[in-house]
Amino acid sequence: MFPTVRTAPLGSRQIPGSPYSLTILQEGFSRPRADGSFEADCSITLVRGGPVTALVDTGGPWGRRRLLDDLEALGVSPRDVTHVLCTHGHSDHVGNLNLFPSAALLVGFDLSCGDGVFLPNGLDRGVPYAPHPGFVEVVATPGHVRAHVSVVVRGTDAGTVVVAGDLFEREGDEGVWRGLSEDPQRQEESRGWAVGVADVVVPGHGAAFRVVRGGCGGCGDVEEES
Secondary structure (H helix, E strand, C coil): CCCCCEEEECCCCEECECCCEEEEEECCEEEECCCCCEEEECCEEEEECCCCCEEECCCCHHHHHHHHHHHHHCCCCHHHCCEEEECCCCHHHHCCHHHCCCCEEEECCEEEECCCEEECCCHHHCCCEEEECCCEEEEECCCCCCCCEEEEEEEECCEEEEEEECCCCCCCCCCCHHHHCCCHHHHHHHHHHHHHHCCEEEECCCCCEEEECCCCCCCEECCCCC
């Protein structure tokens, strides 16, 4: 159980901060098609400024050129990326992993580096993985899939940012997310944790939004009280 909180659009793809700032290279989307299929790609977020330069989710392979161009426009090469943190293993989130062979690669609960060397970690036991303790941490947030994680960045000018993958599809997704969830009960628990710690959420398929506590006229609900 957790209390109702409100949300409001962030209105920017840039979140400055020290030591880390975030740039949302791509706002995720999901669009239904007339034949019953849907077109989708995920949010892609660059975290940089301290010793860690992390890309959270890579988008699908169909966006390879755009991703490289977006990084180049910021003066970032694939070799500069120290960590690629994929919230889960769906193709629209991991499709460009091969662009970053020198980075530590995390997909859900699996962590590897170098030439296919897999490293122990405690994510499957609920122990965070911390590329930069106190500032950049990966937390298990199961539900959408069992091995789903979110990336927590602390100390930005907007407060604590949770880059949430498909824990949240988008702002105001209450009528949508359960139908896409492997385990709605666990996902609801994970969502409750996220809105308890986040000042800003970057969802998997929509624009970033603020979490507003104490009420906000004109804002939307993240969750109904349970």
